[in-house]
Amino acid sequence: MSSRELTVDGVRELLREVAGEDETGGLDGDIGAVPFEDLGYDSLALLELAGRVERDYRVRLADDTVVQARTPDEFVGIVNQARAGAR
Template structure:
């Protein structure tokens, strides 16, 4: 399957799968501008998230760019730019 865009609802689903349902807190609230650190995700978790998105969305994300994504909104933008061939 080929995806053309990532949205916050899909990111929530992936975050739950990567972290496990019990480890995710606050994902049902508005998370676009909440820092990953406040959601309980560190840089290692972000790299794991990126690996999952790369597989599912067939897109390449540079590690240094991934860890610069401070919020889910930043991450969604990063993925969508890569899908559009702009990154």
Template sequence: MSSEVKTFDVGDLRRILREGAGADENVDLEGNILDLDFEDLGYDSLARLETGGRIEREFRIKLADETLTEVATPRALIEAVNAQLRSTPTG
């Protein structure tokens, strides 16, 4: 039984954004998106909630609704997800 904590990275976020909300044709998700505002990337609060739901199901965590509506950048969301992953018991 492994005690290794899974981490969530920008690759996971890119994949989940594409699967859940699609990608704006004018935005290059493969570029350096970490500090760009989600709104500038074409993802409104509803798209972030959909993304959060997908993250919760895949990574078996629970994110506060405030986290999903208040995070402004991919970096902030990745940090919030990883903080939740570290605090969630594995088993």
């Protein structure tokens, strides 16, 4: 298991890798509280992100929990809580 916690910057990097980024550069700046929808990402992109996080951080995330995350901050909280419970 990776010893590092997921951060908003980590979410930003992974989103760019798994789902790309639109021309507006919507992932620049402080995105923690910005809804994924406003960033241009739908539930499919979130599930792709979750799959990558499961692989990289070796944590199991329930699909229904993942799609409840509305912002990168919420997603980070879900992941890090799951990681803490898996220890």
